[in-house]
Every structure is written in C-alpha cells, then in structure tokens.
Amino acid sequence: MEPAIIETRGLTKSFDGISAVDDLDLTIRGGCAYGLIGRNGAGKTTTLRLLMALLRPDSGSARVLGVNLWTAPASIRERVTYVSQDQNLYAWMTSRELQHYASHLYSRWDARYADHLARQFSLPLDVPVGVLSGGEKRKAAILIALAARPDVIVLDEPAAGLDPVARRELIDALVEVLTDRPDSTLLFSSHIISDLERIVDHVGMMDRGRMLLSGEVDELKTRMRRLQLIFEGDHPPPGFRLPGAIRLEIDGPVVSAIVRAEDESEFAGLEDRYGARLHMFPLGLEEIFIEMASATRDGRVQEEEVVS
Amino acid sequence: MSDLLHFQVDAASGVPAYRQLMDQVRYYVASGALAPGDKLPSIRSLAKRMHLNPTTITKAYSELQHLGVVVNEQGKGVFVADRVASLSEDQRFAELRRLATGFASAARQLGATPEEASRALRVEMERLEPAPE
Structure with a gap:
C-alpha cells in the first residue's frame, strides 16, 4: 500500500466556541484523486486550511508529505500547492507576470507546461488579473498550482463558479496530471459531486466537522x-x-x-x-x-x- | 478501428464507471464492432477522450483481461482476444443475471411479461453476429 501523503489524526478546530472540524481522521495515500465532499459549512475548507498550515488546530495533527507544514522547510512546502476559494492574486499583475513571479518561487516550475495550460484554459495573459472574471481568476490560480509541478495539489471548491465549458477544461487538465504524473496526489473539496465524480477515485464525506464515510468510490x-x-x-x-x-x-x-x-x-x-x-x-x-x-x-x- | 467507437460513461450512476466501460467493450465485441485482434484505444487517449481518471480505464482493461475478453501485449497495447475465454456455466449465468437486472426492472415498469421481455432479448441477440464456434 502506498504511504499516507496526507494524514490527520484527531484534528479539531472551533471558531468562537463553534466547532468547525471535530476529531477528524483522514488518510490519503499517494497517487489518489481524493474528493472531500459535504454541504456548505461541513468543515471542508477549515480542514484544507489546517492541512496547509494557514490555521492552527485546537488539538490533533495534520501532516502533508509526512510533516507538519507549519515547521516544514521551503523545500517541502514548494512540493504542495493550494488554491483557495478566493484567490488572493496580485490584482495589478498580469497572468504572464504572475507566472514569471511564481517561476522564482517554485524550483520545479515548468514554463512550457504553463504555456500549454494557458492555451488549454484560453486564459488572457496580458491583462491585469484584477480585471479577469471570477472563472478566469480561478483558472489563473489553478494554472500556477499545476505548473509548479508539485507532488500534492490541494484545490478548495475548484469547480465553483466555473461555467460548464470551463469545468470541462479544468477536468481535462486534471486528467492530464493524473495520466502524466500518476504519483501526484490530488485533494479537492466540493459541495457538488457531479463533474468531479469523473476523476475522483476516493471520497470522504464530511458532515458537521466529522467524517461520515470514506473510501474508494467503486x-x-x-x-x-x-x-x-x-x-x-x-x-x-x-x-x-x-x-x-x-x-x-x-x-x-x-x-x-x-x-x-x-x-x-x-x-x-x-x-x-x-x-x-x-x-x-x-x-x-x-x-x-x-x-x-x-x-x-x-x-x-x-x-x-x-x-x- | 476502435478509435472510431464511441465510449461513454455516466459518472453520476451508481454503477462504477469502470464497469460501464467494461460493458461497452463487451457489447462491441459481442456485436462484432470490435473483432478479435482489434486494438483498443490506449489508456491515455481514452482517459482524455472520456474525461476520466486513467485508473478507471486501467481497471476496466485489467478486469476485461481477467475475464479473457482482451489480452494485454506488453508495450504494444490491449487487443481483443482471439476467442473469448470460456467461463464456467455458473459464472456465465451469474454474469448474465447481473447484466439482466436493469433490463428486468425496466421491462416490469413497462408492464411487460417475462415472455415479452425474453422475446425482445431473443430478437436483439439474433441481430448480433453469430457466436463464434
């Protein structure tokens, strides 16, 4: 069995006394395409933010690539990319400039692949990101997350707000990742299951901060x-x-x-x-x-x- | 040849995607659209065409290989087997029952008798190429 690439044990977090993630155990093995699904407010985003070390847990542990990202060196952190629901991209940069900037942050940056994705996503490269539509901003962020050639890709509600054509483009880009780099691990959250059901092989169903059911889709x-x-x-x-x-x-x-x-x-x-x-x-x-x-x-x- | 065939799965269905794909390949083999020795699309191209996780295709192909419907020639690709390997009578009947479940409930919903449903089945089977003997 592949080693666990993402793992939480007893992960717990509440905000102002309201529980968001409650004693969550999650194991995702290398090479998986894992869909974390649940209703709005089920605790999916909080779980991802805890994994990405954007939040500190009240108790329990969250590990990615075997380590806690709070204390991980940059050499590990650059192997994990994350796209949040509200992409905080520099609004004044163009997508081309953003890519240039990202190429210095990620040592495995793949410029040819970035060009390929930009064409696949029909992404305008020379206008400031701030004037792009919501869907285009998301694609610009996903492009960076993929072209960094990470081992672990974490996407929070990647399909939300994308029209059907853009969702298909996203799925095709992810199918390409799964085909060309079968060792990479993909984790995304979603409250709608439909489209992403084509590519997930494992799901975790969350409800009220807890894991209801998890396992292999088939x-x-x-x-x-x-x-x-x-x-x-x-x-x-x-x-x-x-x-x-x-x-x-x-x-x-x-x-x-x-x-x-x-x-x-x-x-x-x-x-x-x-x-x-x-x-x-x-x-x-x-x-x-x-x-x-x-x-x-x-x-x-x-x-x-x-x-x- | 196999590149012209249409493959499609309904991911929202409760039937796992790899099984839907297996059923389609077997249908094409049974109907003669795929002949012994025909090459199946590569995993990569089918994953891309069907917008599916390549592991789904891999799983369908390896189950089909297990059932003797296809053979995997290392480095060359996956081909329709020369003769469909014979299942035992029990295995074959179990498989037929599984495939018949959906047909049976649809037939009942239409108010068809088992005789009518069997007749429809016979007509469809007779339209297929003769079974290899």
Missing part, C-alpha cells in the same frame, strides 16, 4: 444499494430483519431500504433468503451522501465508518 458504489422486497401476503414475516440497512420503510408487504453490505456478494443471496421478490437499484455518490447524512442525523448509523 467500492462504495458496489456495496450500497437501494432495494425493494415484496413479500407474499400482507406483511413481511414476523422477526424480519435486514442486516446492513441504514434506512428501512415497510408499507404492507413492501419493504424499501438502503442497505450497505459488507461485500457485494451479500446482495445475491437476498432473494432466496427471504423468499420475496427483490428489486435492486445502484446508488450514485450524491444519493449515498444524502442517505448517510440523514441517517446519521437521526442516529441510525455510527459515524466514521471507513470502507477501504
């Missing part, structure tokens, strides 16, 4: 199902139980449930075990998130389940 999708059992007669047999159900509704002979199995093969035996008609439907990440978040709020499942 694994989560194959282990969770919406299912419907239809029994002969008026109701399920006495003593009917459905192991792994995180939501269960019974309406006469019809049982509707969301089930999380230990193993995909468990689903195969259900029909025979209950002697009922079975319909099964796969769940997308968004549905999994919604079901897990509401089930946890109702106290129906334990928090911090880890699947891989």
